[in-house]
Amino acid sequence: MTTRHGWTTTPISADILRGALDLEQTDRGVLPHRLPARARAQISDAQLAMAESQPAGVRLAFRTRATAVELDVVATKRVYVGAPPRPDGVYELLVDGRLMGRTCASGGDTLTVDMSTGTAQTRPGPVETLRFNGLPDGEKDVEIWLPHDETTLLVALRTDAPLGSPRPNGRPVWLHHGSSISHGSNAATPTGTWPALAAASGGAELINMGFGGGALLHPFTARAMRDTPADLLSVKIGINIVNADLMRLRAFGPAVHGFLDTLRDGHPSAPLLVISPIHCPVHENTPGPLAPDFTAMSEGRVGFMATGDPAEVAAGKLTLTVIRDQLARIVEERAATDPHLHHLDGLDLYGADDHAELPLPDGLHPDPAAHRRIAERFARHAFGCGGPFAPRDR
Structure with missing residues (x-):
């Protein structure tokens, strides 16, 4: 100094x-x-x-x-x-x-x-x-x-x-991983992303590991989360797996299990919330890969489009609908031996009715108002009375 x-x-x-x-x-x-x-x-x-x-x-x-x-x-x-x-x-x-x-x-x-x-x-x-x-x-x-x-x-x-040095505030550390939506795409300010808003509402210290295009169940991300001290953990899985056309159904389940196993190696009893994708019409029933919409760009807009074939879902191609079903099943099975593991359907944060009212401007990312809505609903579910992140003796 x-x-x-x-x-x-x-x-x-x-x-x-x-x-x-x-x-x-x-x-x-x-x-x-x-x-x-x-x-x-x-x-x-x-x-x-x-x-x-x-x-x-x-x-x-x-x-x-x-x-x-x-x-x-x-x-x-x-x-x-x-x-x-x-x-x-x-x-x-x-x-x-x-x-x-x-x-x-x-x-x-x-x-x-x-x-x-x-x-x-x-x-x-x-x-x-x-x-x-x-x-x-x-x-x-x-x-x-x-x-x-x-x-x-x-x-x-x-x-x-x-x-x-700031005075110790005693707030729990919340470690969250997700896609560009968790990263904050289309939010107007850094405290206006849905994780930042939810953390402020829930009285938590946020570590945001939301990566635009990068929520792909990478083992190195799981190890980084494993080794980071935290009281509360959440992972939002799905949209990048689909829009990158990264894997098929046969690989998806084991990859999710492996990611969660690694988190549990470092945080064996911390509340861990698995969140499925929010509503996104582009990929609800159409697989990836995702591509830029150059027609929209020629009109001065940012847009994206799915280029996969829905007929290939029967052969194991992934859509958001498929991933929601799989995550719900995986968490239910694991929760039988992991009482601190929880599931949140992304449609409860932002569903079809929300899209009708607050559509995704580029077809993929929520606007600032939708970030606030997602944050409010997440905070009620996770930090509210009886929620997985509600204050307990830790």
């Missing part, structure tokens, strides 16, 4: 960062990761490598008397060829749990992706300084939530008063 001209610069370390499993020291700054180095070494997919580096649920947390905070960052801006521009990622500052400010980094590195060819190119950009002024006087707990969908190098943190 150094002090200069009334400002204190604090090194960015694991001591003041929550929601990340690893910090990578680079020549330009610190990069939070949501998978550990051992897991990242086994990733051969650029999409997952990008997704795990996007800091969904990751936040700086400290106690201070400061009334002004500066954060130097290098954000990675994504540009998809032929698609409308993406909004800038949002940084949110909370004081004692209350939102006090929002801002964006307009510059940074640029990642240009051409989905028609599967190629990507990065152009380096500048460091940008974000400033939050007008914080209340006195000791307070401060959190700065990083953009859930924008890879962010943390370069420097400055405050006009020294930092201290």
Whole structure:
């Protein structure tokens, strides 16, 4: 920690960062990761490598008397060829749990992706300084939530008063894994993703391992969850298995069992909630693979389409309907010897009636209002009276 001209610069370390499993020291700054180095070494997919580096649920947390905070960052801006521009990622500052400010980094590195060819190119950009002024006087707990969908190098943190460690809050740690919906796709802010909203409602400390396109029952993800201290666990399984056309029915059941077995190796008695897919008309009865809808893009919209043949379901191709049935069966069978294992039908979070009222804008991801609805329903089910995450002696 150094002090200069009334400002204190604090090194960015694991001591003041929550929601990340690893910090990578680079020549330009610190990069939070949501998978550990051992897991990242086994990733051969650029999409997952990008997704795990996007800091969904990751936040700086400290106690201070400061009334002004500066954060130097290098954000990675994504540009998809032929698609409308993406909004800038949002940084949110909370004081004692209350939102006090929002801002964006307009510059940074640029990642240009051409989905028609599967190629990507990065152009380096500048460091940008974000400033939050007008914080209340006195000791307070401060959190700065990083953009859930924008890879962010943390370069420097400055405050006009020294930092201290946040007071222990005694909240249970909730470790959640899922797809882009859990990652927060189409949510407007990092505290507006459904896991962040549900965690706030349920009084839990969130570690969000939702990875856009990456909820594929990878063994390295299961091992990372196994080795991460947590009080509550949940896994939302299905949509990526279908839209990646990753496996057939014969492989799906054993893969789910293996994933859950690994989680239980590290968390033998923690409440573990298995969540099936929410309603998504694209893949309810049509297998993958998923493909971009280039007609929609030519009209300035983002859209996706299923390219599989429903007739192949009889031969073992997977759809969301098939996966819901299989997950319900697997959890029921395992619960006979695992009383802390629970199941939640994703249609109870967002079903056909919800889609009629709050349709998925791109055919795949919920909008901010739907994120709130999913969060409210999840919180009632999981954290409410009698729910699997309801307070108990732990």
